[in-house]
Amino acid sequence: MKIAIVGYGKMGHIIENSAKNFGHEVVATVDIIAKDATNLVPQGDYDAVAKAVKESGAEGVIEFSHPSSVMGNVNALIPLGIPVVIGTTGWNDKHAEVNELASKCNGVAMTSANFSIGVNMLYKIIEEAAKLVSQFDEYDASVSEIHHNQKADSPSGTAIDIAKHLLANYPKKDTIVTDPFHQRPKANELHVASMRVGSVPGTHTVYFDSNADTIEITHRARSREGFANGAVHALERLTEYVNNGKLAKGRLYKMEDLF
Numbered sequence: 001m002k003i004a005i006v007g008y009g010k011m012g013h014i015i016e017n018s019a020k021n022f023g024h025e026v027v028a029t030v031d032i033i034a035k036d037a038t039n040l041v042p043q044g045d046y047d048a049v050a051k052a053v054k055e056s057g058a059e060g061v062i063e064f065s066h067p068s069s070v071m072g073n074v075n076a077l078i079p080l081g082i083p084v085v086i087g088t089t090g091w092n093d094k095h096a097e098v099n100e101l102a103s104k105c106n107g108v109a110m111t112s113a114n115f116s117i118g119v120n121m122l123y124k125i126i127e128e129a130a131k132l133v134s135q136f137d138e139y140d141a142s143v144s145e146i147h148h149n150q151k152a153d154s155p156s157g158t159a160i161d162i163a164k165h166l167l168a169n170y171p172k173k174d175t176i177v178t179d180p181f182h183q184r185p186k187a188n189e190l191h192v193a194s195m196r197v198g199s200v201p202g203t204h205t206v207y208f209d210s211n212a213d214t215i216e217i218t219h220r221a222r223s224r225e226g227f228a229n230g231a232v233h234a235l236e237r238l239t240e241y242v243n244n245g246k247l248a249k250g251r252l253y254k255m256e257d258l259f
Contacts, residue, residue: 001239003232004028004058006049006073007065008037010150011087011224015062018228022236028056032069043069046076054080060235064088067153074098078107081249083242085235086111087227090153092160099252108247110238112255113157115230119204120255122219123165126206129217130169138210141170144193146203154178155194158204163192166206201227234258 001024005012008031016026030052031037039052049072053061060083063073067090077084078101086098086109095111102109114120133139143166145159155178163176173190185191201221208215221227237258241247247257 001025001236002027002057002059003235004030004053004056004061006030006053006061006063006077007069007088008034009064011064011228014224014228015064015087015231018225018232019062022229022232024232027058028052031065044072046072049073050076050080053077053082058082060239061085062087062231062235064231067091071098074109075101078102078109079105081105081107083235083238084109085231085238087115087231089113089157092157095252102252103250106249108238108242108249108251108253110234110253110255110258112230112234113161114202114227115234115255116219116221116226117230117259118221118226119158119219120259122204122217123161125217126162126165127169129206129208129215130166133208133215134170134172136210137172138212139208139215140210141166141173142191142193142207142209144195144205144207146195146197146200148199148201149196151196154196155192156202156204158202159192159194162204162206163190166190 003019003024003026005015008029019026029037030039030049032043041048061077062085064087070088070091143163145156167173175189177189178192201224203220205216205218
């Protein structure tokens, strides 16, 4: 498969290696800064991004740029008509807008807060744990996440997804709070706390706490290769499912639609 990578920072380079290891051809790498990218485009020139991808002959795109650029890139890439996997986070409030764009131009894309297969298994584990723990009034719950100090958004998209999976199965909580508390939290508020330090790839923990004990469910990423491998697998499956009719064009899909 011929793949274009939009966003050629650390993750872009790792995705390139993963794609090649899986037997794919990387036909374009597009960035506004990286001098080793095959296509260096001016900041904000999303037409140039689309042109670089189109002229490369790419059959699919993996976008892994920056929250400030993701919407411009996505608006330029989806109308090309080839599958687009969006790895950049920090744009949850725009999902409906992107889905509408895909519908209008018959494009197809998928996104995930986290492409790690382990994290997607974690979501299922949390759902079952929340159902069990919610039967006992003495337990409270919270979520925390730690990432490297170069991450641009906070809290992580994965932490928010974890919180949503928890809320859907934990009736005592119905509101996510990501800001620091300056007063006693209300019983219905689920606190999602963030820390940025060093080069941590990503650690997410759910806490269930009572006077008697604490239950912790943690996922620790050892490296970014798991995210990159997952993104390449996502593009493979999205392309396969669109080609065989299992999924239709004109939509923004999520990880659970593919795995």
